[in-house]
Amino acid sequence: MTSATIPKAHDLSRHLNQLSRSRVASPLKDIIKYMKEPGMISLAGGLPHPSFFPFGEMRAKAYTPDVDLRSSEEPSSTIELTIPKSATPSHKNTLSTALQYGSSYGSTSLSSFIREFTSRVMVPAYSDFEILLHSGNTDAWNKVVNILCESGDYVLVEEHTYPSAQALWAPMGCRGVPISIDKDGMVPEALELVLKNWDRTHSGVKRPHLLYIVPVGHNPSGATLTLERKKAIYRICVEYDIIICEDDAYYFLQFPPYVLPSQRKPQNVETESSDVPNQKSAFDGQAYIESLVPTFLSLDVQGRVIRLDTFSKTLGPGNRLGYFVCNPIFAERILRATEVTTQAPSGLSQAFVEELLVSWGIEGYLTWLAGLRDCYTTRRNWMCDIIAENFDLIPSPENFVDDVVAVRKDHGSTKNTVPFFSFSFPKGGMFAWIKIYLSGSTTYQVMKETSLSHEIATAKWAEAFWMDLIKEKVLLTPGSYYTPIIGLNERMPQEPDVAFFRLAFSFETREEMKIGIARMTSVFERWW
Amino acid sequence: MTSATIPKAHDLSRHLNQLSRSRVASPLKDIIKYMKEPGMISLAGGLPHPSFFPFGEMRAKAYTPDVDLRSSEEPSSTIELTIPKSATPSHKNTLSTALQYGSSYGSTSLSSFIREFTSRVMVPAYSDFEILLHSGNTDAWNKVVNILCESGDYVLVEEHTYPSAQALWAPMGCRGVPISIDKDGMVPEALELVLKNWDRTHSGVKRPHLLYIVPVGHNPSGATLTLERKKAIYRICVEYDIIICEDDAYYFLQFPPYVLPSQRKPQNVETESSDVPNQKSAFDGQAYIESLVPTFLSLDVQGRVIRLDTFSKTLGPGNRLGYFVCNPIFAERILRATEVTTQAPSGLSQAFVEELLVSWGIEGYLTWLAGLRDCYTTRRNWMCDIIAENFDLIPSPENFVDDVVAVRKDHGSTKNTVPFFSFSFPKGGMFAWIKIYLSGSTTYQVMKETSLSHEIATAKWAEAFWMDLIKEKVLLTPGSYYTPIIGLNERMPQEPDVAFFRLAFSFETREEMKIGIARMTSVFERWW
Structure with missing residues (x-):
C-alpha cells in the first residue's frame, strides 16, 4: 500500500476520560514558540545555564551489534560513544542538551530514528501515527489508563495477566474482565462471546472499551498470538469499539519452534550449548523482520491500537x-499528562540510547535484536531440554491446552503416566508456564478431604508446594499472582485441581537451570 | 537535640485519599525476599541477563566541586568517573545494576548519601524520616497529589503559583485557595485568616489539608520566606492539620542581600563581572549551611512536611x-504508587549522580552548591545592576510590597517619578518579578475607556505590552500564567491597574541581559 492510499486515524476522542479531557495545554507553549525567533533575548525560561552542569563529557564503550552474546567473554568488538558538553561538527548530541530540561515528546532525533524503524519494521496501517517517548512500559500503561479509564470501568485482560498492570487500575476502582487464553494466547471467540453477551450479563454496566494484551511471549504464559488470532481480535475490537493497548516488550524475542532432542533430525542436533546456527553469514534484516508475527499496529487502519x-x-x-x-489525538493527550508528571525520560538515557542506535543504524539495531533473539532462543532451548531430561514429555493431542504433558522419568517402564504438569514450548519472551494436575498428588488428596472446597484445597496445595520448592532452594513464581482482579478485593475464581507456576529462562545460567529444575523434579517426585 | 529526644512522626494516615488507601503491596515483594536466600536458584524474576546490555563501560569527565564556574573557559580541573560493567574492588556501582530493573526506593547507596546529607544540612526534627528517590519535582508533586487529594479538594497555594503544579490538580477537579504573598513570600496572617474563616466562607466544604509552597526563590516572585514566617506557617498548619508540600528546588541558591551600586561601600565595589569575593579561601561547609534559611523539614516535629x-x-x-x-507512612504509599507508574528513576542518572556525589563527598557537594550559589548571586547582581542602569530605582518605604520603584532614568531632572514598576531584589532562585503600575501608561488610559471594566483593560494592556516586547525581541513571562485556578475554568480575579512579568537571570549572558533590558526599557519609555 503506498502512503497515498493509507488512511488517517479515525477520531477516537470519544474514548478519552474526564481527567484527560480537562487537561489544558501549558501556556509555556507560546513562550517556546517565541524563544525560537531569531535575535530574541529570552528572559522567560527558567533554565539553568549548561555551564552549571558538573559533567564535561561522557563516554560509553558499547558493543557492536554483531557481537557473540553467547560467549562468556566480555565482547572485544566495541565502539566508543562520546557525548561532549557542547556540539561539535561530528557530535550533535550534547550534555548541554541531555542534562537540560527537554521536550515531553522526547529527543527529536531519537524520535526520528524510532519513526523510521517503526515504519520499516511495523509498517503501521494508518499514516498519521505519532511517536512519543515514555519512561518504560509501566509508566506508559499508567498514562494509557489515565487518559482512557474512569473509576468503575471494566478492562479486558488475559485470564492470567501481568500483576503490575492490574495493580495500577485496581485501586482506581476498575475491574478486569478475564478472557480465556491457550497456548496461542487470547482466544478470539472467547473475547467475542464476552462482548456479545455483555449487555445481558452486565445489564446497565458500561461495556469495556480497553483491551490490555501482551501479544508476544505473554507474561506469564509465554504464549505468542498468531497473525490469524491478531486479525480476529482486531476485527472484534473494531466491531465493539475497543481500544487495544499492545504491551509488546518481548516483540523482538520471537523464537523458531522448539523441537525435542529425541525428535531432532540429525542436522538439527548441534553442540550442547545451542541449537541455533552459530556460523556468521551476511545478516538479512528483512528476513528477521519477516520471521516476526506482525504487530496489532500493522493491522490497525483506524488508530485504535496504542x-x-x-x-x-x-x-x-x-x-x-x-x-x-x-x-495523534491520544498522543496529544498523553503529552499533556506527561508535561505535568514525568516531564520526559532521563536525558542521559535518551542520549546514550540515541548515540548507540544512530551509530548502529537501523540495520545494526536489527542485527542486535536478531542476536538477542538467538540468545533467548538458546535459553528457551536450555530450559526445555533440561525439563525433557528430568521428565518424560508426552506430546499432547492437537487441541489440548499445551504442547506436552510431563510425567515421571521412566527408566524403561511404561507405567508412570500420571501427569505432573503440562506446558507449551515458548515461542517468545522469557517465560515457561506450567500447569500442574493435582489429582495425582498424594498431599492434595489429603488436603481435599480436610478443606471446605476443592478451590481452597487447591490454593493450600499450591502454597505448600511453593514453600517446599523454596525449601529445596528453587524459586518459581506462583501462578496466583497473575489472577485477574474482577471486583473490589475480588479475584477471578481459580480453577480447582490445577496450579500454575512461571519459570523464567532469562537470567540464570544453564548450570543453574539444571540444578534448579533437578530440585523441582525431586519435589514433584516426592509429592506424587 | 540528641536523637534519643527527637520524636517519631505522627500517624497522619488520615490524610491519604481513597486511591492511595486502595493500593496493595506487590506480591513480588515475597519473591524478592526469597531471591536473597543463599544458594537459591531463582527462576522467578523476569530480569534480562546483564550480558545482554549493550554497554561495556561508561565514563564521565566531571568537574571538581571547587571549579570556577564563572570563568568562560571549560573547567580544566576534572575527575574521571567510571562505571564498569561488573563490580571491581574499587567500583561497586556497575552497569549491570544501573541498566537492570531497580528498586522503587532508588539506589541504596545514593539514598544513604542523601540521608547523611539531609541529616547534616536539614537536620530533620523527627527521627524516622524516609528518603525516596523520584524522577524530578514535577513527578514528585504528581505523586503527592495522587496520595492526598480527592477530586474537589481545595489546595492552598501562593497567590502567584507555579503553572505546572496547578496544571496537575486542576483537571482532577481540585481548586486553588490563593494566599497573599509579599516580598518575603507567603503571609502567615493571610493563611490563618483563610483557615479560621473557612467554615463560614465555604460552608459545608471540606477544609483544605494540603499547602503547596515554594519557600525559597519562589517561582515566579523570587521571594524567600524568612525563618520567622516559616515558623508561623508551620504553627498554623499544625493547628489546622495541614500537610505542607515544600517544593524546594532553589533551596541551595540563597543569596546575600543585594546592594545598589550607588549604595555600595568602597570595599563592596568590585570588578564589573562580580561583586562576590573571588579569592579562594578554605571552604567552610558549616558556614554555608548556616547562611541558608532552615527548611520546613527542620521545623517539623510531626512529619507533616513532604x-x-x-x-x-x-x-x-x-x-x-x-x-x-x-x-514513613507517606513514603510507603508513594512507593506503592511508584511501583506501578515510574518504577524508578533512570539507572544511568542514578549511577552518574551517585558516582559524582560519592566522589565529591558531602563537603565537596556543599562546596559545589556554595559555588553555584555564588554564580547565581552574580547573575542576580547582573540583572539588578542592569535594571539600575536603565531606570532610576527609588527605595520604597519599609512596609511597601517591594524593595524599590523603577521610574524613568532622569538624566538630572527630578520630575519623572511616575512609576513604571516596582520589584524586590531576589534573595534566592532564578527570577525577578516586576509589578507594573499601569496608571501612567497612556495606552492604558485609552484601553480603560474602551473596555467594559478595569480588569479587562488590564488584561488587554498586559497582552499588548507583552506583544510589543516580543516585537522588540525581548521575551518575558507574563504574570497571568501564574494566576491560581480557583474553580472549574475559573481563575482568581486579577488585580486591576497592575500587571506582572517574570524575568529569569539563570540562562542569558550578561551582554544578552543588557540588550534585553535595554529593549524592555525602550518599550516602557514609549508606553508612558
Missing part, C-alpha cells in the same frame, strides 16, 4: 525508556 | 532525579 514499545528487554530496563506509537 | 528535593537546579534537570524526605 502500542507500547520499550528498550527494557533490548537495551536494558535501567534506561527507563520506551515509546508509544499511537494516533 | 519535602521535594531535586538535582535539577544543582546537577542538571535532564537527570530527572530528585528525592522525597517525608514520614
